[in-house]
Amino acid sequence: MSKNNENIFIEPWIDEEGWNADNFSEIETPCYVVSKSHLEKNLRILSQVEKDTGCHVLMALKGFSMFSMFPMARKYISGTEASSVNEARLGYEEFGKEVHVFSPSYTEDNIKEYLKYANHLVFNSFSQWNKFKDICHNKVSCGIRVNVEHQEVENPMYDPSSSNSHFGVTKSNFEVDNLEGIEGFHFHNLCENGADALERTLKVFEEKFGEFLPQMKWVNFGGGHHITRRDYDLNLLTKIITDFKKKYPHLEIYLEPGEAIALNAGVLIGSVVDIFSNTAVLNVSATCHMPDVLEMPYLPTILGAKTAIDGSDNVYRLVGPSCLTGDVIGKYSFSKPLVIGQKIIFLNMAIYTMVKNNTFNGVNLSDIVILDKNGKIKIIKKFGYKDFKNRLS
Numbered sequence: 001m002s003k004n005n006e007n008i009f010i011e012p013w014i015d016e017e018g019w020n021a022d023n024f025s026e027i028e029t030p031c032y033v034v035s036k037s038h039l040e041k042n043l044r045i046l047s048q049v050e051k052d053t054g055c056h057v058l059m060a061l062k063g064f065s066m067f068s069m070f071p072m073a074r075k076y077i078s079g080t081e082a083s084s085v086n087e088a089r090l091g092y093e094e095f096g097k098e099v100h101v102f103s104p105s106y107t108e109d110n111i112k113e114y115l116k117y118a119n120h121l122v123f124n125s126f127s128q129w130n131k132f133k134d135i136c137h138n139k140v141s142c143g144i145r146v147n148v149e150h151q152e153v154e155n156p157m158y159d160p161s162s163s164n165s166h167f168g169v170t171k172s173n174f175e176v177d178n179l180e181g182i183e184g185f186h187f188h189n190l191c192e193n194g195a196d197a198l199e200r201t202l203k204v205f206e207e208k209f210g211e212f213l214p215q216m217k218w219v220n221f222g223g224g225h226h227i228t229r230r231d232y233d234l235n236l237l238t239k240i241i242t243d244f245k246k247k248y249p250h251l252e253i254y255l256e257p258g259e260a261i262a263l264n265a266g267v268l269i270g271s272v273v274d275i276f277s278n279t280a281v282l283n284v285s286a287t288c289h290m291p292d293v294l295e296m297p298y299l300p301t302i303l304g305a306k307t308a309i310d311g312s313d314n315v316y317r318l319v320g321p322s323c324l325t326g327d328v329i330g331k332y333s334f335s336k337p338l339v340i341g342q343k344i345i346f347l348n349m350a351i352y353t354m355v356k357n358n359t360f361n362g363v364n365l366s367d368i369v370i371l372d373k374n375g376k377i378k379i380i381k382k383f384g385y386k387d388f389k390n391r392l393s
């Protein structure tokens with residue numbers, strides 16, 4: 001659900017193609033640059049999972065909603081997963097194919113909107129199901145989210161199985177006699193996990209809820225599968241899904257990764273604006289342009305820099321342009337002293353960034369740029385005063 005990308009993630013497209021700050025010398029900052037060819041590489045892997053297992057892969061829009069890439073993405077995967085009316089509409093209008101929705105907060109007002117766009121609707125509780133089943137069950141395929149209460153994620157902020165999670169119906173709250181009209185189960189229990197974590201989760205899921213599977217039509221294995229990471233065990237994933245399908249041939253299986261869609265497919269480029277006492281002020285902000293740096297928190301990887309340790313050379317504390325004292329990205333060591341105007345490239349910034357950006361303190365949103373397959377840079381969105389003003393009144 002968020003990213004922890006120190007060291008494990010190297011941006012292969014930058015690596016392999018020898019890109020460095022010089023390639024972006026002309027570009028205005030701050031901007032996100034998303035590599036179309038790297039994104040396509042990820043999508044090919046996900047499409048292969050569909051082919052090898054017969055499952056369906058949905059793009060969770062929460063992590064990556066860059067709709068200019070949807071025409072390419074729709075060639076490879078089955079659809080989108082949304083958790084708000086706006087996401088559902090974006091998936092429906094810009095991606096097409098299947099739209100699956102999970103939300104813990106359906107209301108009399110929004111349910112009709114969801115029904116315009118969704119193929120699957122997943123309920124978070126039996127009270128939500130009771131309230132809306134009559135309106136929904138003839139129009140879409142309805143499912144219930146279950147909480148397997150099996151922990152695979154360390155940070156409770158991203159752990160749906162943590163003891164105070166409000167997601168999904170636990171075994172003890174499960175209403176065996178209230179399943180009429182429910183066609184599927186949804187669990188989402190992972191975050192940046194390998195296939196081994198899915199294997200363990202699935203085992204617990206089957207132990208707790210397996211007896212109801214004969215009466216279901218589908219199971220959604222949620223997101224958090226780090227499928228496109230270099231060391232992900234694709235063979236194990238294929239085996240897990242294939243075995244599951246052998247056991248329950250009547251079930252359709254869905255995966256809805258977010259991070260894995262655009263993992264390592266983009267960078268955020270900023271520039272050094274001022275330098276004093278080993279502090280470098282940048283025009284990119286932790287709190288506005290990469291909020292997970294503060295929320296998670298984590299130290300993002302910078303191309304050509306290292307995490308500062310005792311005795312490191314050219315150590316700088318990188319800070320953002322806002323007036324938040326805590327708008328601090330972190331301490332890094334560079335091979336040479338920084339100079340004003342120099343570009344700083346943050347890796348793995350296509351996910352959970354554009355979707356979370358804000359204009360706090362009037363900080364401008366970061367431009368969005370595509371690095372085309374032929375290496376050309378194309379600016380697709382520039383933001384300005386209007387975007388700041390339009391959110392206020």
Ligand SMILES: *Cc1c(COP(=O)(O)O)cnc(C)c1O
Pocket residue numbers: 001002060062063081102188190191192222223224225256257258259260
């Ligand atoms: C966040 C989320 C996802 C995607 O998670 P990633 O960690 O980005 O793969 C999928 N499904 C649901 C219900 C989610 O909340």
